[in-house]
Amino acid sequence: MRKEAEGRKGNLDYVRPEIFPDENDVKKATEQGKPITVRFAVPQTEQIVVQDMVRGEISFAAGEIGDFIILKSDGFPTYNFACVVDDYLMKITHIIRGQEHLNNTPGQQVLWQTLFPDIPLPKYAHMSVTISDTGGKLSKRERPTALRKAIKAPQEIDLEALAAAGDIGRDELDSFISGKTTPDMPNIDAMAKHLDVALPEINIVDFFKNGYLPETMVNFLALLGWNPGDNREIMPVEELTKAFDLSRLSKSNSLFDRQKLLAFNTEHIKMISAEKLLLHFKSYLKAIVSPIASADDELLSIIIKLCEGARTLAQIEQKSEFLFVDNDKIKFDDKAVKKVLLKSDGLAILAIVREKLAAMNELTEQGIEDMLRGLAEEKQVGLGKIAQPLRVAICGTTISLPIFDSVRLLGKENTLKRIDNTLKKFQTQT
RNA sequence: GGCCCCAUCGUCUAGGCAGGCCUAGGACACCGGGUUUUCAACCCGGCAACAGGGGUUCGAAUCCCCUUGGGGCUACCA
Numbered sequence: 001m002r003k004e005a006e007g008r009k010g011n012l013d014y015v016r017p018e019i020f021p022d023e024n025d026v027k028k029a030t031e032q033g034k035p036i037t038v039r040f041a042v043p044q045t046e047q048i049v050v051q052d053m054v055r056g057e058i059s060f061a062a063g064e065i066g067d068f069i070i071l072k073s074d075g076f077p078t079y080n081f082a083c084v085v086d087d088y089l090m091k092i093t094h095i096i097r098g099q100e101h102l103n104n105t106p107g108q109q110v111l112w113q114t115l116f117p118d119i120p121l122p123k124y125a126h127m128s129v130t131i132s133d134t135g136g137k138l139s140k141r142e143r144p145t146a147l148r149k150a151i152k153a154p155q156e157i158d159l160e161a162l163a164a165a166g167d168i169g170r171d172e173l174d175s176f177i178s179g180k181t182t183p184d185m186p187n188i189d190a191m192a193k194h195l196d197v198a199l200p201e202i203n204i205v206d207f208f209k210n211g212y213l214p215e216t217m218v219n220f221l222a223l224l225g226w227n228p229g230d231n232r233e234i235m236p237v238e239e240l241t242k243a244f245d246l247s248r249l250s251k252s253n254s255l256f257d258r259q260k261l262l263a264f265n266t267e268h269i270k271m272i273s274a275e276k277l278l279l280h281f282k283s284y285l286k287a288i289v290s291p292i293a294s295a296d297d298e299l300l301s302i303i304i305k306l307c308e309g310a311r312t313l314a315q316i317e318q319k320s321e322f323l324f325v326d327n328d329k330i331k332f333d334d335k336a337v338k339k340v341l342l343k344s345d346g347l348a349i350l351a352i353v354r355e356k357l358a359a360m361n362e363l364t365e366q367g368i369e370d371m372l373r374g375l376a377e378e379k380q381v382g383l384g385k386i387a388q389p390l391r392v393a394i395c396g397t398t399i400s401l402p403i404f405d406s407v408r409l410l411g412k413e414n415t416l417k418r419i420d421n422t423l424k425k426f427q428t429q430t
Numbered sequence: 431g432g433c434c435c436c437a438u439c440g441u442c443u444a445g446g447c448a449g450g451c452c453u454a455g456g457a458c459a460c461c462g463g464g465u466u467u468u469c470a471a472c473c474c475g476g477c478a479a480c481a482g483g484g485g486u487u488c489g490a491a492u493c494c495c496c497u498u499g500g501g502g503c504u505a506c507c508a
Contacts, residue, residue, distance in 0.1 A: 035506080037506055055434095055435070055436090056447090058434070058435080060433075060434080061433085064432095064433065064434095065433095069505090069506050071506085072506040073506055074506075076506085078505090078506070078507085078508090079507065079508045080508095082508090083508085098502090099434090099435060099436090099501080099502060099503090100501095100502055100503065101502095101503090102434060102435065102502075102503075103433070103434060103435095103502075103503040103504070104503080126435085128435085128436080128501090129435095129501065129502065131500085131501070133441095135500095135501095136501080136502095137501075137502075220442095223442070223443085223457095224442075225442095227442085227443060227444075229444075230444080230456090231444075231455080231456045231457075232456095233442090233443095233456080233457055233458090234457090250436095250443080251435075251436060251437095252435090252436050252437060252500095252501090253435090253436065253437095253500075253501055253502085254441090254442065254443090255441060255442075256442095257441050257442060257458070257459085259441080259458060259459055260441070260442065260457080260458040260459075261458095262458090263457085263458055263459085264458090266470085266471080270471085307469095307470085308470085308471070309469090309470045309471030309472080310469090310470065310471085311469095311470065311471090315469075315470070318469090319468090319469075319470090336468095340468095369467090372467080373467095376467090382466095382467085383466090383467045384466090384467055384468075385467095386467080387467040387468075388467075388468065390467095391467080391468060392468095395468095397468085397469095398468050398469075399468055399469045399470090400468065400469080401468095402467070402468085403467050403468075404467080
């Protein structure tokens, strides 16, 4: 390792001086106010061979690795220097990291060998990189990029309102749209929400907020670039830990497949214990600030149970949110209204259902089922024809908990009130 | 541009290092059918790959070379 004072303009390729600067040169440079950096003199006459646990021998030609800076002019060490010292201090035995670090390795290795000649080199393992479906490696920049694309899509967007929603200035928004700058993630998220566009999940919190289980993520991520060698895929974490083995890391890059992730999540929701699922669901509700968060454990457990087969916690939330909304605050989904209420005799059937429900003393699942099935038979139609108008009336959408349970949980009074509201609201539109 | 890594169904991958057991296995997706009160879930069936070209060998998905393709790195950032 030698010190050297670097010339003022360092934009040219660095050429090692014939004679290394000494203390005097440093002093002189300092007095003249010149910035000083320290470089590591990398041996230039022989090739550097790195032993990698997944890729085997990787060689770099002699002279390929230049003298890199280890101490910046501000006095701080660079990453490549600091991490070698760190690894030594922490007695690191295995360095397992992404392939993007492969090219840092020869430099770090030589540094280690010079600094700590008596300490064996850590073992290196460079894992494959996970590629996003948009091309490059999975990067947090994808979210702003996706948002920008959505803004640029051919449609009318109130930019003033958008800037306000994102809590940024209009000029800041313009700068973002033109690709010059990028606002912070919370602002990005707020704008995405305002425009109702889904940004790709990148950070682990993104997945969490979209209803994925931690167990799912661990399992899925583990299987990217690794596999147990048999046909097992969906595994509890303990099993995964037992099966894991560095020697089975694969060399080729993998693509992050969100559909498969969804399938994994579906399986894990089925697999984990009811207690764990309840805990996950509760923290999910808190994180997205759902009105359902106010429900007690008993009710939440019932809801979860009714959502057997759900793919994400978000689906469970969506299906049961209607139970926690005021009767007159139901948001009606246009498509649902058109399809089941306004088309054919949806409203007429709803009116009949209302009377039959009103006539019932007590709402039990069995009672509701018998009533609806009886009506379907009487009318010579499928149960769907009867159930769907009712569903839309009380939920605003065609997607909810099973209808009998929905009605029972909502209660007679609320159900009737919602039916009345619905009839009043849409009767004029037929 | 330079350097490095990689290459089996659309996707994740098994098999490759120890060539014949591979008419290439599984999973997701997709397509058909069933079940069904919505969305899911579930059941049955189906489609689908060794990037191309040269070698080596009795024999290659498996070993070697080239081409092509993909990815990474290329900061006084970490």
